[in-house]
Amino acid sequence: MKDKMLEIKQNLNLANYTTMKLGGAAQHFATLNDEAEIPELMKFAKNQNLPIFILGGGSNTIVGDAGFAGLVIKNEILGRKIAYEDETSVEFDLGAGENWDKFVHYAVDKKNLSGAEAMVMIPGTVGALPIQNVGAYGQETSDIFVSLKAYNLETGKFETLDAEACEFGYRDSIFRAHASGKYIITSVRLKLFKKPPTPPYYAAIEKYFTDRDIALEDVTTQEIMNAVVKIRSNKLPNPNEIASSGSFFKNAIITSEKASELRQEFGENIPLFALENGDYKIATGWMIDKAALRGKMIHGMRPHSGNALVLTNISAKNYADLAAARTEIQQKVFEKFGIKIEQEPLEI
Incomplete structure (x- = not known):
């Protein structure tokens, strides 16, 4: 369909529009460039009784093998x-x-x-x-x-x-x-x-500067950004070479009692971050690593060697492979730590 410069395509493969490179086709697909186009898209969807899904850059979206039986709108509104x-x-x-x-x-x-x-x-x-x-x-x-x-x-x-x-x-x-x-x-x-940031900073950022004998009080906004670029580049796969959705699992939130229990079993150097309500956030990548899953091939998926929180698609052919890998990782982490970890990307 093409109406008022608005083109709606049929049976478009969504794997090409997500960074995980998996999933089936969209029954209908349109690119949204201006909010003024929304009423026309809504009219099209309503007339055919279609569900709607909004897609951005595709880095936080997982598509099932069946694709999406409705209208996918890729939001490309700039400004x-x-x-x-x-x-x-x-x-x-x-x-x-x-x-x-x-x-x-x-x-x-x-x-x-x-x-x-x-x-x-x-x-x-x-x-x-x-x-x-x-x-x-x-x-x-x-x-x-x-x-x-x-x-x-x-x-x-x-x-x-x-x-x-x-x-x-x-x-x-x-x-x-x-x-x-x-x-x-x-x-x-x-x-x-307009004011530059002040310490304290995230632990990895502070370590980056202290390792280089740079006083935290002297660090500029530009230097923090550059530091994060270097840290992330060392820990994350090149998105142009390896398919992934970035952080695939959320860092888990646990109670202070659970945190104490883990410290007793695994030592004081567990990557725990205190929250204002008394709970703790624990680095899920660390748990995946301790469960001996970092760098391991699991149904064509692999927790990245630089950061196990990132699940990469090495040879998976479909969503079923990803789902099997996700389940195995969740089970192994729960068996070792008694903690349920959740997927971060949305699914359609």
């Missing part, structure tokens, strides 16, 4: 403008289809702004940020989030949602819970800062 600026901060309105990593480089390299420098090299688009409260190395979306604009599929109207309305949690939000499939995010407003 970057300053919405507000004062002596201490700058707020940007960003199109949901904007490349996130490119924006981080722009914010740091061109504008010398802080707040997102540790989230460099995270693949995907801006629209994915609030969905799972994307974060890395001590920073996350909720720290810099102001609001978003989204089309409500139920009411057919645009809405503005602030941070409270998004109900951010660890790699979580309403968009992964009770509002899943309810909205098409068209733009996101983020607030970055």
Whole structure:
């Protein structure tokens, strides 16, 4: 179908649109370049009684072998403008289809702004940020989030949602819970800062500088971003060479009692991070490693040798291979630690 320059394709292989390179076809597929196109897409879906799935960069999406019997909309809405600026901060309105990593480089390299420098090299688009409260190395979306604009599929109207309305949690939000499939995010407003960051920093970042005898108080925003680039480059596979979805499992949240139990059994150097509510976050990659799964081929999938949290697709041919590998990893980790680990990417 082609109507008003809006093309809807049929039976498009979604494996080509996700970084894991698995999955079946979309019954219908359209690229969204402007929010003004949404009503026409909604009309098409309604007339054929089709479910809708919104796809961004495909780095946080796993597609089943059956594909998607509905309309997949690839969000490529672009745009970057300053919405507000004062002596201490700058707020940007960003199109949901904007490349996130490119924006981080722009914010740091061109504008010398802080707040997102540790989230460099995270693949995907801006629209994915609030969905799972994307974060890395001590920073996350909720720290810099102001609001978003989204089309409500139920009411057919645009809405503005602030941070409270998004109900951010660890790699979580309403968009992964009770509002899943309810909205098409068209733009996101983020607030970055003119003041450079100050310690304490995430442990891996601090270690990077202390190993080089660089005082943490003297570190610049640019240097933190560059450090994270080097750290991630050493730990993550090259996405141009190896298929993956980045971090495939969430870091697990455990109680203080469970943390004490693990310290007694495995020693004091367990990678635990205290949370404000008294619970702890434990590095799931460390658990996968201790379960002797790092670098092991499992149904064509392999926990990456540089970071076992990253599940890479070496020779898997279908979603069934991935599902079998995921189950085996979850079982092995539970057997050793008594902790259930959860998948991070969304599935369709």
